[in-house]
Amino acid sequence: MNIFRLHRFCIRAFFAFVTIFLTVFTVSAQAQYIYVEPTQYLQVDSNWGGISRPASAEIGCQSIAEGYTKAAGPPYIGRVQKLTHPSPTYWGCYLDRSSGDGIWYHDADPDGAIRQQNECQPGFVFDTSIINSDGSTHLRCRGLASYQIVGLSGPSEVRPAGTGGNTTVDLTAKVAQGGNPKAGVVVSFSVDVIANSGGHEHNDSNRPKGTLIGTQGTTDANGEVQVTFKAPEIAGIHTIKATCATCSNNPVTKEVQVRVPDLLPISPNPPRNVDGTFVYALTSVDKIHQGNGRYHHNQYYLTEQSQINLQSMIAAFAAEGWGTVALNDASLYWGGRYDITSNWGAPHAAHREGREIDISFTRAQNPVSVAKQKIFYKKFCESKTVQVPFSILHHYVLVPHFHVFLEKQTACFKSEH
């Protein structure tokens, strides 16, 4: 009895071992599949060709190894049938299904027939095992994924359009198979922009995003394919996506920051004059100027040189007895187009590079009469390392102001030569 039990135990243990081994082996050996679309479907209905014909398995139609199931209804058992149409003469494969032990139906829905002419590429078989969100299945070709996109490389930063310098970057996707470059693989690219990025605290579907010059390419002998990303005027974080239909790791993404580099904030804590008043005030963040469609709160960014020049200019204002200098808008913290009314467009078409700032005549109670404006210009043009062209723009509050170019000294910035 004991021997019998032991024997039975050993047999069970052996089968358990074999079962576990096979399971583990099967799982570990299970290949990673990739799925591609057949190039074309022949759409047929259940009465295909208008002729009711008996189903019969035919050579020339591939079998469906994984079976055929639907999310709704009883499980179906599927098999591929071939139906011949006499006139005109053609034939197609399609899936028959049965419900339990019931009758068989020609199932042209949802995949239609599998035409012999539209076979999957070599190494791929037809597969209907993937269930769509609506419960239907969709015919695909299934194959073993043997190569992958190993990288999407290139610069991670580029300047916004309209800010000078390089506003495009070349990105390279590389496809490899077992460590070796894979040529002839089609790679597709797409781009998107992250909402509220780049200092724009607003978002809608009209937000301009960067563009790709060429959205698809085929890998060369080095397994590489290039795409050019062209930055928009608006700063922000862009995600470039590389997709390869026959690769195992889709998609591969890369983040590109569209920005003017190295902009620094104007300190919100201004020094004080001898009389205790502030040297300057950031007037666009006060209560009066909030609202009016303004959603930006990061508008006081400048380059390092502009910061230095701005302070020199404020000192020059102070020397003229100006008092607190009212600073309106500079640039957003990543630069680019500063859409003051949050419409991705004008006004404020300048203010992109962190080298310009508006100075109010009237805020902080320091008006300069129109008659003195040209004196003001010449004063700073000739005596300071800043340029003050009088673009008497009218902002949303319809108040004229100084539009100051803090670095673009051109016309009047000269020494004796």
Place this chain on the structure above:
Amino acid sequence: MRLIKFIQFAMMAPMLCIGLAQAQDSAVFDAQQNAWKLYYQDPETAQWVNKMYVQQNAIKPSVKSAVQVSGSQYVYRYRVSNRRDAKQAIDLFRIWGIPLVYAIPNLPPVTASIKTDNDKWTQQNWVQLTAKRNFESSVVKAPKGWSAGLRVDEKDGQTSFVWTPGLKDSDPDGIFPGKKQDGFMVIRPELPGIARAKLTGSTEEPWGLDNLPNTPYWNQKIDEIQDLDYVLVPVLAPVIPVPNPYNGAELARRLKTHVQTWLKYGHINADVLTRLNRQFDVLIPALEINNKQSVRATVVAIRKECADRHQDLGDDKVEEDDDEHESAALPRTTLQRSAAPALPLDRVAARVLMFDLRYLMDRMDSVH
């Protein structure tokens, strides 16, 4: 049918050509209006625009410059006049091209990083700017209603003294034709040399060249327009640092070096410069070996060169000259040069030589 097409083409072709011709940058000077007619594509709007830029040189300035010893410093005073027949008021008086960048004593340092400690940098930088401003105020003084500035072009190693009308409505808008303004002042320890005062007239849009396209054509045109957009007048200015510790030969060398710059600006002609150089080549070695007799003889020879050109220029007029000898504008165009040929030695240049050589002699004689 072909005839109709030909006629249509013939009518359209000139229009197309006109369109192409219009899309050309141009800058044409209108002498009657003393203005440039500019045609360019606005960089902001991409529209082709016509613009008039009025030159800022329709002024007739003269400057009286004086220098006076005040302890270890020299006080330089200027009076600017604008002749009655000028068409614009003078709204800028800038003595430029001083070949020095002054060291500001006790300048508070900026130790904070603008990148990592912005607040602290802002405070420290402001303290430094305030110190600079205080230094400026101690060097350059302005008459009432005007403001003074010290501009430093570090790249070029140059300093300018700049005066402009104040910004209050009660401040003057400039020196109008027929008027003069006194009280422009600089206090420095350097001995006098010659510098040029840049003066401009008041126009409606002095910023008119700012928004032109950044192209080679316009960059070159802007240079061309600007080079004649002001008037230059020679003035006494603190240019020659006294060596410390004092060295007479070195001072003479510095004076000689400075004199070489005069030819370029027309303060001296080549013949006089050659003669002066010969004298300096005797003076400097004589100072090096303290050969006082030779030094005196050479100084007399240089003073004679000055007296020969300006017979009424005595020692009493070196510091402050007569009103009638106010410096007039330097000729800048071919036409101006032919109308008023340059003097062999400018009167201000002669005053510089006399002043500085007298200083040199005084220092030599003060050592027993």
